[in-house]
Amino acid sequence: MQATIKEVAQHAGVSTTTVSYVLNGTGTVTEETRRRVMDAVAELNYQPRHAARSLRGRSHTIGLTVSGPAGRLADPVVAELIAGLGDAAAQRGYYLLVAPVGEDQPEADLCLSLARTGRVDGLVLLDMQVDDPRALALSEAGVPHVCAGPPPAGSESRAAMVDSRSAAEMATRHLLGLGHRRIGLIQLPSELAESEPRYQGYADALAAAGLEVDPQLIVEAGRAEEDGYQAMSELLSAAERPTAVLACSDELAFGAMHALYDAGLAVGQDVSLVGFDDTPLAAHTHPPLTAVRQPRRALGEQLAALLDDAVTGKKETPHRVTLDARLMVRRSTGPPRRTLASDQ
Structure with a gap:
């Protein structure tokens, strides 16, 4: 039987409102509470209505989480990449959802929440870190994603990067x-x-x-x-x-x-x-x-193509693309x- 939001709340020891805050990325909750809710969602295999609707077909939306200081989206490096990503995604029939990361919110949790609630079919990861926790978490959960930069060593994450x-x-x-x-x-x-x-x-x-x-x-x-x-x-x-x-x-x-x-x-x-x-x-x-x-715009275009391949399960296409700079x-x-x- 499908788990309900009330059962998730009881399992996590919080209110149903808090569960909604965590899943929708709204409100203010502590990191400890967020983790309890996400653990309960995973253990009960809870799928919100949005996710249930998306099972009839895909959401046709790709997600991009953005962390860092206020105004990051105005950064020309990020803006040009997003322009290429958005245009290439639209050509493939996707919307682009940009989700700012809360000050005390682990970005990996936000990525998993967006995927588990069915809001996005896959995610683009910026600002890659060594042993990036987002890529590792999404790989473990089987969530389609693509890295804008070098992926973690030994991972099978798709990636587009500049040499x-x-x-x-x-x-x-x-x-x-x-x-x-x-x-x-x-x-x-x-x-x-x-x-x-x-x-x-x-x-x-x-x-x-x-x-x-x-x-x-x-x-x-x-x-x-x-x-x-x-x-x-x-x-x-x-x-x-x-x-x-x-x-x-x-x-x-x-x-x-x-x-x-x-x-x-x-x-x-x-x-x-x-x-x-x-x-x-x-x-x-x-x-x-x-x-x-x-080549930031071209990088964004490659990210969209690689993520589309991941979402649609194309295994024969390249998993890594490297572009030259000048x-x-x-x-x-x-x-x-x-x-x-x-x-x-």
Whole structure:
């Protein structure tokens, strides 16, 4: 016999209203309460009316959970990816449901709730982490999903990603080609799956040039502009500062650029700087920022195609798609000062 919401509430020791809050992503409940409700839903195999209706056919909706600070959807990196995802999903007959993650809400729980209540046929995961709990939970539950970035090691999750390792190597080779030998790296947080490939690309380029990685030239930062400022300030405080820096996001590069200004240094002359994303603002900084351009719209389109394949059970199609980036060279990079002097 089909379990009822009242039985779920009794099993979890909460009210039916609280169960509705958890399943609909509304109201305010504690993490402990949310977990009790979700455990009860799983144990009783409860399917709300919405889910029961969707069993007659699919919901034809794909879900995208968005965490982070307020205004994240206005971030050009996210907005362009969503544009590609939404258009490609619509062409395949899907709606796109965007669900912000609550401040104290585990994102994996929200993903499972959206799937178990039948609101979505599958989910797109952004900001992939090493051993990402969302991908692991959805894989265990058999929920179709696709990762926007490297999936957890050993998982069978479908994924679309940019070849960040090759992109970082290309950016570092550009700086080496200009004559730089002391090249700093402002790295993404190590828990992000994109962090290690970008470091590896940086290291690959140095090794190919016969240079060793200098740990004093690498700073792990956060993700905000202020983190880039602090990271560049740390690099500039070294006994022998770098003549060029690769920042692993445009946000970090913008902060680094401000730190150089405040230190009285000219970007592209005293210190060269490369960003990673090529957001619209990159072409309008002073000087314009050399940056790795990621094909964000194409990435969104690939995510929609892969998720559609997962939802419809197509096993013969590729599970992983990797896209190439390109380097947009602008005036924030140039030869080191000593090279300029020797040419005069």
